[in-house]
Amino acid sequence: MPDGFLTAFSAVINALFLVGSVYIYLSLVRQISARSFASGETTEKTFALPDAVLALALATLFTVNAAGASASSGKVILRTTDLAANALVSLGLFAFVAAFLTLRGRKVNVLAGFSKLGFQRVFITGGILLFAAYPLIFLADLLTQRVFGEPSSRQGIVELFTDSQTLKQRVLIIVLAIAIAPMVEEFIFRFFLYGVVKRYFGRLAGLVGNSVLFAAVHAHLPSAAPLFVLGACFTVAYEWSGSILVSMTMHALFNSFTLVALAFPELFQQ
Numbered sequence: 001m002p003d004g005f006l007t008a009f010s011a012v013i014n015a016l017f018l019v020g021s022v023y024i025y026l027s028l029v030r031q032i033s034a035r036s037f038a039s040g041e042t043t044e045k046t047f048a049l050p051d052a053v054l055a056l057a058l059a060t061l062f063t064v065n066a067a068g069a070s071a072s073s074g075k076v077i078l079r080t081t082d083l084a085a086n087a088l089v090s091l092g093l094f095a096f097v098a099a100f101l102t103l104r105g106r107k108v109n110v111l112a113g114f115s116k117l118g119f120q121r122v123f124i125t126g127g128i129l130l131f132a133a134y135p136l137i138f139l140a141d142l143l144t145q146r147v148f149g150e151p152s153s154r155q156g157i158v159e160l161f162t163d164s165q166t167l168k169q170r171v172l173i174i175v176l177a178i179a180i181a182p183m184v185e186e187f188i189f190r191f192f193l194y195g196v197v198k199r200y201f202g203r204l205a206g207l208v209g210n211s212v213l214f215a216a217v218h219a220h221l222p223s224a225a226p227l228f229v230l231g232a233c234f235t236v237a238y239e240w241s242g243s244i245l246v247s248m249t250m251h252a253l254f255n256s257f258t259l260v261a262l263a264f265p266e267l268f269q270q
Helices: 003-039 049-071 080-103 119-148 156-163 167-201 203-217 221-241 244-263
Strands: none
Touching: 003 119, 003 221, 049 080, 049 167, 049 203, 080 167, 119 221, 119 244, 167 203, 167 221, 167 244, 203 221, 221 244
């Protein structure tokens, strides 16, 4: 077939995927809004002033760290001890927030929807919604490339993986990327920070606020827009499903696909 025909056909397929992606997520948003009007909000019974204080402290800490990481220059020297420490700090933060809420009488398991959906439904829902999110992410990445006038550079996790020197380092990076980071980040950003901001300022402010912070903490300006879109899709998925496990699954799958693309680049160069 002529190259022009294949190019046009590919453009049409991509456009259809994008339209389908927009339709799916707009449908989810409409369902969320309709459900809220029908049943009423319940966030006033879940988060209160002490939670808002903790959320503000965490947001400030993340912002300061992101600013420091963005301002630093030079290549980061990868050390196994740093990776292990990062994993321990992340798990410690998860445990601290969960314990804080539990000690205040909050039922974290119920609030986060850990037991709301079965494993199969969580996995299938997360996979479908991530697939639907990819056209939006690619569009944000394309627009970013147009603005910066150059191809997007590699994110931190990509650089860490490609620069790793030992098998132990790669194993730690994989565990961080597909297990610890999705669990901790979704619990902190989508469940806690989003929930607190939604409680006081509404759902839209919660979505925008946690997505902006999620993009900022990765300290990678060329990826800010795609990460914002990714965070927004995670938030919509969590709000719609009522289970943080859905966004955790989406996050884990996204990072897994990224690592597979790094390990087997020939699969994506056909």
